Amino acid sequence: MEKLRATGRFLRYSPRKSLFDRRLNPNSENSIPNSASGYGHGFGEQCRDFQLYNDHNRKRNVQTCFGFYGHQGKTARDCIEKGLLEDTRRIQHRCFGSLAEKVQRDPSFSTLSSDDISYFKGILGEKNVVQDEERLAIANTDWMHKYKGSSKLLLQPQTTEEVSQILKYCNSRSLAVVPQGGNTGLVGGSVPVFDEVVINMSLMNNVISFDKVSGILVCEAGCILENLITFLDNQGFIMPLDLGAKGSCQIGGNISTNAGGLRLVRYGSLHGTVLGLEVVLANGDILDMLGTLRKDNTGYDLKHLFIGSEGSLGIVTKVSILTPPKLFSVNVAFLACQDYFSCQKLLVEAKGKLGEILSAFEFLDSKALDLVLNHLDGVRNPLPPTIHNFYVLIETTGSDETYDRQKLEAFLLHAMEGGLISDGVLAQDMNQASAFWYLREGVPEALMKAGAVYKYDLSLPVEKMYDLVDEMRTRLGDSANVVGYGHLGDGNLHLNISTPQYDDRTLAQIEPFVYEWTSAHRGSISAEHGLGLMKANKIFYSKPTATVKLMTSIKKMLDPKGILNPYKVLPHSIDSHS
Amino acid sequence: MEKLRATGRFLRYSPRKSLFDRRLNPNSENSIPNSASGYGHGFGEQCRDFQLYNDHNRKRNVQTCFGFYGHQGKTARDCIEKGLLEDTRRIQHRCFGSLAEKVQRDPSFSTLSSDDISYFKGILGEKNVVQDEERLAIANTDWMHKYKGSSKLLLQPQTTEEVSQILKYCNSRSLAVVPQGGNTGLVGGSVPVFDEVVINMSLMNNVISFDKVSGILVCEAGCILENLITFLDNQGFIMPLDLGAKGSCQIGGNISTNAGGLRLVRYGSLHGTVLGLEVVLANGDILDMLGTLRKDNTGYDLKHLFIGSEGSLGIVTKVSILTPPKLFSVNVAFLACQDYFSCQKLLVEAKGKLGEILSAFEFLDSKALDLVLNHLDGVRNPLPPTIHNFYVLIETTGSDETYDRQKLEAFLLHAMEGGLISDGVLAQDMNQASAFWYLREGVPEALMKAGAVYKYDLSLPVEKMYDLVDEMRTRLGDSANVVGYGHLGDGNLHLNISTPQYDDRTLAQIEPFVYEWTSAHRGSISAEHGLGLMKANKIFYSKPTATVKLMTSIKKMLDPKGILNPYKVLPHSIDSHS
Numbered sequence A, B: 001m002e003k004l005r006a007t008g009r010f011l012r013y014s015p016r017k018s019l020f021d022r023r024l025n026p027n028s029e030n031s032i033p034n035s036a037s038g039y040g041h042g043f044g045e046q047c048r049d050f051q052l053y054n055d056h057n058r059k060r061n062v063q064t065c066f067g068f069y070g071h072q073g074k075t076a077r078d079c080i081e082k083g084l085l086e087d088t089r090r091i092q093h094r095c096f097g098s099l100a101e102k103v104q105r106d107p108s109f110s111t112l113s114s115d116d117i118s119y120f121k122g123i124l125g126e127k128n129v130v131q132d133e134e135r136l137a138i139a140n141t142d143w144m145h146k147y148k149g150s151s152k153l154l155l156q157p158q159t160t161e162e163v164s165q166i167l168k169y170c171n172s173r174s175l176a177v178v179p180q181g182g183n184t185g186l187v188g189g190s191v192p193v194f195d196e197v198v199i200n201m202s203l204m205n206n207v208i209s210f211d212k213v214s215g216i217l218v219c220e221a222g223c224i225l226e227n228l229i230t231f232l233d234n235q236g237f238i239m240p241l242d243l244g245a246k247g248s249c250q251i252g253g254n255i256s257t258n259a260g261g262l263r264l265v266r267y268g269s270l271h272g273t274v275l276g277l278e279v280v281l282a283n284g285d286i287l288d289m290l291g292t293l294r295k296d297n298t299g300y301d302l303k304h305l306f307i308g309s310e311g312s313l314g315i316v317t318k319v320s321i322l323t324p325p326k327l328f329s330v331n332v333a334f335l336a337c338q339d340y341f342s343c344q345k346l347l348v349e350a351k352g353k354l355g356e357i358l359s360a361f362e363f364l365d366s367k368a369l370d371l372v373l374n375h376l377d378g379v380r381n382p383l384p385p386t387i388h389n390f391y392v393l394i395e396t397t398g399s400d401e402t403y404d405r406q407k408l409e410a411f412l413l414h415a416m417e418g419g420l421i422s423d424g425v426l427a428q429d430m431n432q433a434s435a436f437w438y439l440r441e442g443v444p445e446a447l448m449k450a451g452a453v454y455k456y457d458l459s460l461p462v463e464k465m466y467d468l469v470d471e472m473r474t475r476l477g478d479s480a481n482v483v484g485y486g487h488l489g490d491g492n493l494h495l496n497i498s499t500p501q502y503d504d505r506t507l508a509q510i511e512p513f514v515y516e517w518t519s520a521h522r523g524s525i526s527a528e529h530g531l532g533l534m535k536a537n538k539i540f541y542s543k544p545t546a547t548v549k550l551m552t553s554i555k556k557m558l559d560p561k562g563i564l565n566p567y568k569v570l571p572h573s574i575d576s577h578s
Helices: A001-008 A046-063 A076-081 A084-094 A116-124 A133-140 A160-173 A224-233 A250-256 A340-353 A366-375 A399-418 A430-441 A441-448 A460-478 A506-510 A514-521 A536-541 A545-558 B001-004 B045-063 B076-081 B085-090 B116-123 B133-139 B161-172 B226-234 B250-256 B339-355 B366-375 B400-416 B431-440 B444-450 B463-478 B504-510 B513-520 B536-541 B545-558
Strands: A022-024 A178-181 A198-199 A207-211 A216-220 A273-282 A287-291 A315-322 A329-337 A358-365 A390-398 A423-426 A452-459 A482-489 A492-499 B022-024 B177-180 B197-200 B207-211 B217-220 B274-280 B286-289 B315-322 B329-337 B358-365 B389-398 B423-426 B452-459 B483-488 B494-498
Touching: A022 B504, A046 A084, A046 A178, A084 A224, A084 B329, A133 A198, A133 B400, A160 A178, A160 A198, A160 A273, A160 A287, A160 A315, A160 B536, A178 B116, A198 A224, A207 A224, A207 B329, A207 B444, A216 A224, A250 A315, A273 A366, A287 B197, A287 B463, A329 A340, A329 A399, A329 A430, A340 A358, A340 A460, A340 B463, A366 A430, A366 A441, A366 A482, A390 A399, A399 A423, A399 B400, A423 B250, A423 B366, A430 A441, A441 A482, A452 A506, A452 A514, A460 A492, A460 A506, A460 A514, A482 B085, A492 A506, A492 B161, A506 A514, A506 B286, A506 B463, A514 A536, A536 A545, A536 B207, A545 B286, A545 B463, A545 B545, B001 B423, B022 B483, B116 B161, B161 B177, B161 B274, B161 B286, B161 B315, B177 B250, B217 B226, B226 B250, B315 B366, B329 B400, B329 B431, B339 B358, B339 B389, B339 B400, B339 B463, B358 B431, B366 B444, B366 B483, B389 B400, B431 B444, B444 B452, B444 B483, B444 B494, B452 B504, B452 B513, B463 B483, B463 B494, B494 B504, B504 B513
Parallel strands: A178 A198, B177 B197
Antiparallel strands: A022 A423, A207 A216, A216 A315, A273 A287, A273 A315, A329 A390, A329 A423, A358 A390, A358 A482, A452 A492, A482 A492, B022 B423, B207 B217, B217 B315, B274 B286, B274 B315, B329 B389, B329 B423, B358 B389, B358 B483, B452 B494, B483 B494
């Protein structure tokens, strides 16, 4: 590391004495000696700060137990029982944008009778036919408290055969159903709209097999993602997907919504990693596609129809998934860039130079970082207080600590010399790495604390992505704080517009403009959240009519009575677009 | 590398002086000093041998220009024009097993009229409506000369709109069609069975766009894979798939057959890397799913229906695909293992220890290697003549020459010390790497030269995979040479049974046993070759009736008259299995 030292811009100190081992800042006016003690831009209290980070992380886990952040295996119910629900509601019970959906109940659906209840008790037993109001209240509400159904019944099947019997009966009786996993979705996809029967998958939570030679895991759909991660960790493997909601979300729900998450840039989408599914169709037929083979070209690969169809074509009951071996060397750098073009160039360089060890490339703009610094407790900017326009988080994952570190350092030095990075820090341990990640992952929480927020999850060509943020700022002027962050490596922008209070005039300035702009640039109006109820009628912004018509035909073929998760995913009428 | 040297088992020499820089053999009786000159187990002529390898490679490129091996961009037609066709036929015109398919022409299809020809000339112009007998002879025959159709017409559209017009017309006239790319398939999927109109995609061969930031390539379906590889190479990227047929096969065909190939273990299947498709349906409707986004959760992801459906649901006209950055450091080791269990354990170790740089893990048994050594010119076993039961080829691809090399060497040393490897060599340059690869890739060619061959492409759980080879040997006794090789990392076994001549009694001993055995172990009867005509009726060995019924319903929905690639993929009757 002689070359790095020679720049005179790096700090190195013992992790126990202070926080940031190494600083990259060729432009800093403070040329800082390479010592453990001597650096002077507001980091005098790092140790305490990091303690606060840790305290904060625990707090965060509790506060957001319903949704997008891990909470160490707690279910929503655990939180309620511990009296945490009200606190959660205070923070989250706000309006999150998007024009209200006006939906009429489909009159072809039956309403629940006492005979139905008796029938279900006959199949599932008393305790798995839930009519308790408190439990139904949770099942009827999404974690953002934006959507609220009025279901009177929640069923908890324990086997595929029970799911099959439930659906066969509901189909014959024209009873609409909502499959529900961890209920962590953001688009109203996993809660009833009216009185649909909730089919809760939580009790189907067994690991069926794991093959260490091939890395193939077979499990039931109700397994909580975090539990699978822990199970695999003990075997020396990891799940190919990871997301903030892992403590609540279930693998069946992940697959039904084609969850993206933090590892997509490295391990690809679920369409690539899911090897097989068992699915129950609307009429109760069990479709056994539960292969455990990496290669199988025998006919149409039907499982893909169910990945990302949000429970509207069938209920996923079992899953076979390819899991990568666990790699032990993780490095995280938090960097500042002067402009968006530098972020893009840095991404290209990182793909080429870090190659096989690059595992995340996230970005946030200065307004996003400001929100995190202003609204979350105990968070500190690891960089000096100079204002930078953009921040990038790079993570590498590999199998050799020393080599990976050297490689990342060499890359950062090169990028710094080339002017792509204005400043930066490299985490020295997992606590620091977590703290850096929290600067990026804390943005949604900070936004929710800041006021009303209009949230958009968009995919766009990387080079156009930030233009939308700029245009939105011009459009809204001082009336709103427009924030951009997301998975730059995946071309996924989380556009968030924060205002003190929710109002329809602001919304009218945002929508449909945001969808039209995205559509005009061939983007996706839902990169990873799905369409659910929120965007079912907006599908035409991202998909041509002919394609939507074919989706509708497939839905009709597989679920002629439309009992599976009605009012979601597909538009309520296709005629106006024909 | 002190540790390696300390074993006293390694050879090192200058590549110009001799061939194999480094040998690993802790069990060898010849303890060989680490010098450039002193090693003595039959490698005195290495330089000449490698020269021969190179000569041979050139020869191979010519001989197999029709099919599975690259031929540097030559088309089948080029080969014919250069008088090479007869030579190719002499080698390949043998019987390749599988019970003959008895198919009746579907009487609902029309026969071609002069009005039809006039109509097509009106759309495509004279020269792209081909009736020339010589060209039709090529289009009517698969590269193995096993299947032969009698089409009288080949159409060469240049645009999606032309494909649309052709299909709209054919659908209205009930004229059956066969989409044809490079015609390199092994299961009779890309040639007419009777008089179907051939729709040749070769003229739709333009690269539409390439985005260096995201690595996303958009191109027409008729682009030859090798041309795309070359194009990307100049941009610092690679295709996520590579296969022997790259010199002839087209990306549209690759996608329609869900080609696996050599990079699957590293970059995953096309379901993960293909981001978008444009497809023309049987009725001429153009389905625009040509997204260029890594994430897009807006409705059902319909493109997956067309990946691997062998042209029976629509004709792929354009492709959007994610391409990884090119990594410059490639290492190849050729290793010997005592038993199949060691191969499996080595795979597990390699996944864990080589982690992110592992890019291939292939195996062949001693009978496969013997065939290569006995039937291909100028090939030498880089290992001493001790008989080993199994051979493994490991390839790593990374971004750092020195590090990757050290990592692989450390891994090999560890595996050797643990007894997993009996012997091994590490390639010192690309020529040696190619020569090692040829020991594995040359097996199909050697089999064809050895006599009649019954070929099976199977996916099986890795731990069971070789049991089938053993059982087949017991079953056939001395009457046949049973050979096993394939992509161990993908669980893909190429089971080949070589006999001096083809005869029905041998076949009856092999089939249906091989399919029943595969089915009983939940394997796939076609890992990567597809079903085509050859295995359409055998789909039930790998897929349950309910799943096949759903496939049939989808086929009926998208192609009610069944004009697209008839008699292929799906069984000719489903009733007997209902």
